[in-house]
Amino acid sequence: MPGQRFVRSAADVVLTFTVVTLLSFLLMRASPIDPAEAFAIRNSLQPSDERISELREAMGLDGPLIKQYAAWLHNAVRLDFGRSLVNNKPVLSEFAATVPFTLRIVALSAAMQALGAILLGCLGYRYRGKGIGSVVRFVTVAGVSVPSFYLATAYLDTIAVKLQWIAVASGQGLLRDWHPALCLAVPMAAFYGRMLTGILVKEMEEDYAVYARCQGLGENYIMLRRGLPHALLAMLPNFMQSIGFAVAGATIIEQIFSVPGIGNVIVTSVVNRDAPMIHFSILLLAAVFMLTSRMSDAARTWLNRDSARGNGQ
């Protein structure tokens, strides 16, 4: 029953969130770095112990873990995630400001990655066993072996700055986004391109492909119009997952390109031991991955149902 499944799903989600955030609380508590102390040191030269414990009380960092978590949860449900320990701005608005940046980059990167993967995948299949095929294979493995941060820096240092394509100081709009998006997309296009070739090899030996050949349809036609759609559908769940990876991968890329995105904010909070921000980061990341993995599962289920129907079962 779909209704029952939905409730189960929702319960799953809530439970996972709870556990994940609780774990992050445990983590921060177990950490040797004390946010109160870090804050105090940052704001005054030699804080006294009383000052530190005052601060701790004010920040709500004293008391049993459960109480702290309960307090955080209580506020979280009302969308109050506290304030950053660094600049005292509300956590939610700090993150909200960054989302559009990261979103644009991830979306652009997804598009580039799809195109690149399809290109590499088809070439890899079409020329498998021949010279170009080996080149493609090499490129795909190399693509995932080269660190994206190096690509990004090399790209930034040589191409972009030298050719003055980026006004390093400021810059808005699509033109600015496609540089980091490209650097993010390259390794993923390589990875998925390789996967696509493998799937194509399998699909092109399926009954429908063999029969299409018997009917006299050309190999390229069969690959593009029959095999490729099947292969792409088969890869849909993986592609959904890659969105999550892109968000994570954006962390380093954003640092390099100085994009004020989610990744950048997360890294900064980590460096500053900004506890409320870190807790929200974890929540956000968990949400992103849960969402993408659910979408991926849903895609898988839909595909199975669809193909079963298509085969008359």
Added chain:
Amino acid sequence: MIRYGNWRIWTAASVLLLCAFAYLFAPHDPYQIELGKRLLPPSSEYPFGTDSMGRCLLSRVLYGGRTTLGIVLLTWLATLAIGLPLGIAVGFWRGRFRALGDSFLNVLASFPPIVYLIVWMGAWGSGTNTVVVALTIASLVSLVKLVKARAEIERDKAYVVCAAASGASRLRILFWHVPPNLIRESVVLLSLISADIVLMISGFSFIGLGVGEGGIDWGAIMTDGRTVALLRPDIMLYPLALIVACAFAFNVLGEELK
């Protein structure tokens, strides 16, 4: 089975072993600062030249290999030691909350290692130990998911049930008869994760997190090299070459063992 004549596997393994242990042949102390000898070009005394603090670049690069691959090795050991038994045990468990546990595990496994690294470093700061622990947890989650799935399949197979009938507990059987395929699949999984790990470690060192002050890492060397790129553009390339070589090697290893 592994074809022992497969040159790709042996080449990849050799590259990795080389990078891991070549530090034993480092010509100089990688920490030794010689302010009078900064940014020297490659020579017979300093095959890669010196960096901006006068340290022998070759030695630093070799020690970087020790750091990175040392982390990877520790991660492998810890992950396999904990993950295999844990995965089998979880696969056997027929408790009431299995479905919830399953989806929880799936969500955790869907986080890429980078997330674990970020979170852990948030709590414990930079440092080699932190990195090892974070990466171990990240790999554990993936490995346990894999092993659990296999164990669930094996659990109901004939040989387990028969052996159980003769008195041994099912758990013990599976521990003793861990299917060789499982080990192979785990190694494949870990190899591919390791390729990512190598890139990640250097990536994080590059932006200043990662192994922190005391450690030498390829990423940190590259950051250094970046600032002096106009004078010595080659500094960035030595560690880069090794990063790529190791990541490539792990990828090849994972692919060929499949």
Added chain:
Amino acid sequence: MLRETTLTVRRGEAIGVTGESGSGKTTMLKAAMGVLGRGCEIDGGEIQLDGRAMDKLPPHERRKLAGTSLGFVPQLPMTAFDSRIAMGRQIQAVYCKRLGLSREAATGLAREKLRQVNLLDAERVMGSRPGALSGGMLQRVAIAILLGLNPPFILADEPTSALDPDNRAAVIALLQDLKPTSGLLVVSHDTEVLGRVCDRVHVLHDGELVEEGNLAELLAAPKHDWTARFAETAGQREEGYWSWERW
């Protein structure tokens, strides 16, 4: 694995090939069509069409023969068609490519041929995906395509093995209709097909042709082990409309 085999098919006649599973029957057909999968190679011998060696042709030329000179009837019509595309478009694709027709002309031809195989609701069939049609209907569509292409030779891979008795009879009738204009090479286990469609039947065993003759002769006086067993089970099987003594 297929060993030295020689088979000749002429237009207007139908040759049957039977034998146990794995004896190489399907491989032979696939080799003739030029669609052997990965890992299969032709080691020796020749495949000739009208006296010309087909297997020596470059792949592009070889592919052109399929659909124009050589037609194919699949064993599993349920999976032979692309599950995601409507039948009409699939038929049209073949006609456009092989006959050089425009889309409209191809669609018109498709409709006509579908009616010819007794799929009177041609519009519905053309608008459906394979999953919405039965195995028998799909096999008739396959034959309808061949009627439109009108190739001089047709290879059929166990055309009735996946069908129920009614559809079997329909397909057999269609194959008989195809005989006057084309040469048929039919691989089958089905004694009805072998008896009613084929003029001669060859027995393939372990990759070699071991026996041949009229089906009635083979069943009455089998020379090879396998043929003997085949004859036995054929006699024991209830064959719907015909019993084997008829031949």
